[in-house]
Amino acid sequence: MKKAIIIGATSGIGKSLCELLIQQGYLVGITGRRIDLLQSIQLQHPDTVYCQPMDVQDLSTLVAKCDQLVSQLGGMDLLVISSGVGEINKELDFEVENNTIRTNVQGFTAVADWGMNYFKKQGVGHLVNFSSIAGLRGNGDAPAYFASKAFQINYLEGLRLNAYKSGLTIYVTDVRPGFVDTAMALGDGLFWVAPVEKAAKQIFTAMQRKKKVVYISKRWASIGYALKVIPYRFLKWF
Ligand SMILES: NC(=O)c1ccc[n+]([C@@H]2O[C@H](COP(=O)([O-])OP(=O)(O)OC[C@H]3O[C@@H](n4cnc5c(N)ncnc54)[C@H](OP(=O)(O)O)[C@@H]3O)[C@@H](O)[C@H]2O)c1
Secondary structure (H helix, E strand, O other): OOEEEEEOOOOOOHHHHHHHHOOOOOEEEEEEEHHHHHHHHHHHOOOHHHHHHHHOOOOOOHHHHHHHHHHOOOOEEEEEEEEOOOOOOOOOHHHHHHHHHHHHHHHHHEEEEHHHHHHHHHOEEEEEEOOHHHOOOOOOOHHHHHEEEEEEEEHHHHHHHHHHHHOOOOEEEEEEOOOOOOOOOOOOOOEEEEHEEEEHHHHHHHOOOOOOEEEEOOOOOOOOOOHHHHHHHHHOOO
């Protein structure tokens, strides 16, 4: 039985992917801060889901909690990082920016390093993270969110190169959603919003194919390519 851990599975894309992995016969370990939501998922799937309450900002307990979840599962083949926050912060309130940095940069890095080191010891494994199309350029309304996703994109490339140099069979998949219909996708001007179940299915297919980078939904790839080349003066419109 394949074993997966999803960091941030209490809602949104992580929760939907958890349900899909269960259908596909995986044993799944889930984390998040909202204990009631973790428990309700676990109660629905008592034989296939283990849960571990965890705040990725709490670096003093993170590794021990991840280790504990792996022990409960009896191993780990797949690690999915779905934990993330993002807030509009035009006023540049540092507390808001710091919350994003501590979750999307610091917490993400701590989990990713823990997972990669586990896979390196094992000689095989698959790390998946949900970055964002936002990571391709800067943004004036939510600077830390966009910059944190740029960090993730580059860090994942670094981890993939690190795995390649070690000669081990470790895959790293960078999932870059556009808009997915979750609590995070609030606001005006949203378009091409993918239903969360559709997003989870596309992510699962990309994982099976061991894709390095995937846009969700697929048509966001065209926006991704455009964003990489669009001159700065056009960004001022957004
Ligand atoms: N939805 C979109 O349109 C979209 C677009 C691009 C990228 N993404 C990325 O996709 C990922 C998943 O987002 P989503 O749309 O599914 O939003 P969501 O429903 O808000 O899910 C976010 C998950 O992250 C967890 N989380 C947040 N802060 C955490 C912390 N400090 N410690 C542990 N877990 C934490 C939450 O669990 P708890 O609150 O229980 O801790 C929740 O399970 C995020 O990284 C997001 O940036 C989403």
